Amino acid sequence: MVNEYDQLTAGRLIMASAVMLESNFKRTVLLMCEHSEEGSLGFILNRPTQIRVSEAISGFDDIDMELHIGGPVQVDTVHYLHARGDVIEGSQEVIPGVFWGGDKEQLGYLMASGVISPSEIRFYLGYAGWGEGQLEGEFEEGSWYTTDASRNIVFSEEYERMWGRVVRSKGGDYCFAANSPEMPGMN
Template sequence: MASAKTTAPSALTDPTFRRSVVLVAQHDDEGAVGVVLTSPGETPVADILEKWAPLTGDPPVAFFGGPVALDSVLALAVVPRGRPEGWRRVRGSVGIVDLDAPPAVLADAVRGVRVFVGYAGWGAGQLEEELAEGAWYVVDAEPGDVLTDRPRALWRSVLRRQGGNLGMLATYPDDASLN
C-alpha cells in the first residue's frame, strides 16, 4: 500500500509529524515504512551524494525522512514512463532509487529525485492503532507531492485538494487558541 498520510491537528505529540505529509512506501503485517515529504533540511544533496545532485529537484537539499535510522539515506524518483534499471516502483510513477546504481542509468527516465536522511517507521500494528485513534488522514499520493518545490506548504496543499471537511482543515490555524 502506498499512500500519503497527513496528520490530524493535535493528534500526535511528536513534532516530527506535526502538519506533515508522509509517503508510505511499504505497509504490511510486519509494519510500515515511509518518508516525511514536508521537512527539507539544510544540507545540499551534493554534500552527501554528489553524483545524484544533478538529478534532484528544488530545493536541492536532503530532506529529513523521519526519526528512524538517521545514519541512512534513501531516495525516491518520479519516472513518468517505463521501469528503468536502478528504480523500484512504489506506486504509479513514484519509486525507490537504488543509490548504488550509476545515476546515468536513470538520468533520461526520471523527472526528478528526492533524497531523504532517515525514514518514518511503524512496528506491526502501530500504524493501524494510530489510524484508529484518528492521528492520520489517509489520502492518495500524487507524483507532484514527492517533488514539490514548496514542501513546507504541502500539508495544506494535500488537504485542500481533498475538498469537503479535509479541504476546510487546510485553513485551520497553527494555534487555534489564537483564533
C-alpha cells in the first residue's frame, strides 16, 4: 500500500484502517475540511444519532433531521456541511458542490422556506481534530487510509455500509481490508 499521509489534503476522505479499534473512529469515514502543518479538522460522515436538529439547535424548531457525531472534539458545538454555497453567505467550499458552515440564521430561514432540502445538508455535533504532527503520526502507524471525496459520499444515507464501500473502492489490498471482520481475532 502507498504512503497514505502523502495524499492527505483538505477535501479528501480519510477512513479508519481495518485495525483501528479506538471507539471514536472505528470504521468511520471522515471528510477533511482543514489540513495544514498546524493541524487538521474533519467530520465523521457515518455516525448518525437519534437526536433531532429541532431538539438541539435553537431557531431550527421545524427541522426534523438527525444530527450526526462529527467527532469527539467540542461536542457542545454544531457544524454543518451543505450543497448550497450559492445561497448561504460565509460558506467555505471543501470540494466542488460541498460547503462547510455559513450564516446560521440565513440557513434556518432557507430551510424553513424550502429553498434548502434535507438531502442537501448534514448537521454534526463536534468535530474530529488533530494537533500539529498528530494525524501524520497516526498515518505512519497505519491507522488511516485516504481517498477522493465526492458529494455523493458526503450526503449518502448508507451509513452502515459507507466504510466498507469507500475502502473497497480503493481496490487491490484494500478490498481485503474492507472485508475483514470488525474484531481482529474473529476470522
